[in-house]
Structure formats: structure tokens, C-alpha cells
Amino acid sequence: MSYKFLCSSLLILGFSEYALATETNNTIEAQFKAALLCKVAPIDGRDAKVVKQLNQQNITIKNLEDDGLINLEYHFAKPLEIMNTTVSQIKYQGDSGSYFYAVAKGDIDTFAKAMGAIPIPAHLKEEMSWGDIGQYYQYTAPITEENHFPSIILIGRDKNANSDEFYFGCEEFDS
Numbered sequence: 038m039s040y041k042f043l044c045s046s047l048l049i050l051g052f053s054e055y056a057l058a059t060e061t062n063n064t065i066e067a068q069f070k071a072a073l074l075c076k077v078a079p080i081d082g083r084d085a086k087v088v089k090q091l092n093q094q095n096i097t098i099k100n101l102e103d104d105g106l107i108n109l110e111y112h113f114a115k116p117l118e119i120m121n122t123t124v125s126q127i128k129y130q131g132d133s134g135s136y137f138y139a140v141a142k143g144d145i146d147t148f149a150k151a152m153g154a155i156p157i158p159a160h161l162k163e164e165m166s167w168g169d170i171g172q173y174y175q176y177t178a179p180i181t182e183e184n185h186f187p188s189i190i191l192i193g194r195d196k197n198a199n200s201d202e203f204y205f206g207c208e209e210f211d212s
Contacts, residue, residue, distance in 0.1 A: 065094050069111075069127060070119045072137050075177040075188040075207035079129050079137035082109045107131035122148060127206075138191070138206025145203040149173040149192045152205075177207075186210035 071077040082088055082098035091098060095114035102108050109129040116125040122143035130136045141148070154173035172194060178187035192205040 065091075065096070066117050066119065069117060069124075069139075073119065073127070073139055073190075073206045075190055075209065079131075079135060079207070080111070081107075082111060082129070083107070107135060120148065120151060122205075134208065134210040136206060136208050138204050141203055141205060142201050143203070144201070145172065145192060145194055148203070148205065152190065152192065154190065154192050 068077065068080060072079045080087060080091075082091065083100060083102070088098055091111070097112045097114075099110040099112070100108070101110065107129055111127040111129070113125050113127075116123045118124075119139065119141070122139075122141035124139040124141050126140040128136070128138055128140070149172070152173075152175055154175040157172060157174050173192040175190045176187050177190065178184060180187060188207055188209045190205065191208055192203065194203045198204075
């Protein structure tokens, strides 16, 4: 009888530890996904506590700060799966406003369609893109008298990117 109890306890403990590890990974993934989709503030890897927590999850941060501007890269030992894409790197750049975006592998058109994003009109290309990469966008809120510049989810491809590689993420403006 005591063997059954001991085995059951060890089995439950083993599953609990697995669930905790899975929950932590899902939480990190969920936090990055929410920030990429403009639902929460970007994860700020300039904070020593954040760096320590991310390092424990095998996420390294490169701080490429120059002249006080935000310029961070997050590198994942195990790529994140976000909305049917594989993400091994996220970048956070900012000055007056910020860009928090993922370098993703997958099909850009399928991703944009799933997001409900629409092509950027030619007359807005210069205004709504990170250089030459902006191809699709989605406002996160309507443009109103009170909110002239809502956050935007941008999806695009750099001219030097592989055919299965694209960028997506949140562009936020200072009010």
C-alpha cells in the first residue's frame, strides 16, 4: 500500500513540476505575444531584474543602446511559437515612441490575413513603416479626436529578408 502512495505522490509531483515549467514558458511566450500585439507595454530588458528573469528562461538580451535610445535584442535559445510563426529574436527600439517587433519565420500573407491586417496604402507607406518593410497594418484602436495616433501592428519584410522571414510588432507613439 505504501508503494502505491509513494508512486502516486512521485507521479503527481513530477507532473506538477512539468506543469510549472510549461506554465512559466507559456507565461513568457504570452507576455512577449501581448507586447508584440500592443496589448501590454514592451518588456524592458534594461531593468536588471527583468534581465535576470529572462536569463533564467534561456533568453539573452543584447543592449545596443546608443545616446540614451532604446535598442535591445532578445534572443531565444528555444524559439517561441507565436500565431503559427517561429520567433527566435525580438527587437525593441525607441526614442519618441517605440517599436517592439519580432523576426518571424512563416508565411507573411497568411499571418497578415489571420491578424485581420490590411495592406498599407501607397500614400501611407512612408509614414507607416520601418523603412522599406511595412506591407500590412492594423490599428489597435480607432483614430479619434482624443487619440490621433493609436498604436499600430505592422507586418512587413525587409528587402534583404529570406522569403519565409518577416517582421511583425507594435509601433507606439508618444502622446
